Amino acid sequence: MVDVQAGARAPRVAVVPGDGIGQEVIAEGVRLIQALAPDVELEWFDLGAERYLRDKVTLPDDVFARWRDEFDAVFLGALGDPRVPSNVHAKDILLGSRFRLDLFINQRPIQLLDPRRCPLKGKGPDDVNMMVFRENTEDLYTGVGGTFKEGTADEVAQELCIATRKGVERIVRAAFAWARAHGKTRVCMSDKSNAMRFTGGLWQRVFKAVAAEYPEIQASHLYVDVLAMEMVRAPERFEVIVTSNLFGDIITDLGAILQGGIGLACSGNIHPGRVSLFEPVHGSAPDIAGKGIANPMATFLTAGQLLSHLGRPALEAQIQAAVRGALLADEVTPELGGTLSTRAVADAVLGRL
């Protein structure tokens, strides 16, 4: 990737709408990027279930190499289709990108924009405002494992949980560095070290060591079961959360509902300074795909993260403000109690920019 921030050339973004509502929300996300950053060069990649069913292609090596060498960001909708029950294409494209591009930070903000949308009694935007740093290249996601005597009564299945010092240290460091850079004073690490002695022990040791380098930041720890409870009971306790891949996946869907719904949750799969992949937290939502009612706001906020990665954080703030405005005006899709279509919500947000 060329250093776009140095202005060497126009930024390049690979667009992968993917499956189901991914197609619908990315179409709107692209309109947003074109409106706010017309100099960004976009190139579409036909990858997803359709393509896989057609010619068995998931993520071709030459496409991967182009993303790595020629692009600054990938803008992805969602992957998952009932016609591909193995989900092999999603594994290759989404998890494959995370692993092969070494996108070790999965950064997922949990931020309540409209106070009326929080399901918790008496909690407002000041209470629900945290950043989750989800480790994105290890843990139970690597696919290391296997089966033995498959299909018999003696069947064995194994999935290996992997944690490396390098992997844990870099995500913990990213969380503390972000906290310091953003004037936050609390970082909470969450694991399950009471049951998972070995990987949990490594997380504990690394967290303590890195925390010592940030004396002005209060470092705390919660087991992930208690974290789930506390995020609901007292979300105001949290400013920055750092956790492993699977736990981060689960708590960010919980976080999504705290901020008003899965249609509002954005994420960046980031390797600082390198090509990174941005996608809404939600999936392809086969239950509503093709109906034109998917909420595009998560994708808009995701586009904000992407533009920030391209060196334009002011645009991210503008997008957030416009999404907040549409929420407050009840210009929303059916899952938030509104009557508007994907397109109409997108127009409502774009009209504010």
Ligand code: NAD
């Ligand atoms: P999902 O997020 O697709 O849907 C869960 C529920 O939330 C559904 O009721 C859906 O209608 C609703 N929903 C999701 N996004 C919405 C939006 N933008 N607007 C309105 N409602 C929305 O989760 P799932 O049903 O578990 O997964 C469906 C498929 O997507 C699966 O194949 C799964 O593996 C895949 N998936 C992919 C990604 C990704 O590509 N990043 C993420 C999660 C799930």
Ligand code: IPM
């Ligand atoms: C997410 C998704 C993915 C994950 C799935 C589709 C593999 O749930 O991005 O949150 O678990 O990381």
Ligand code: MN
């Ligand atoms: Mn998830």
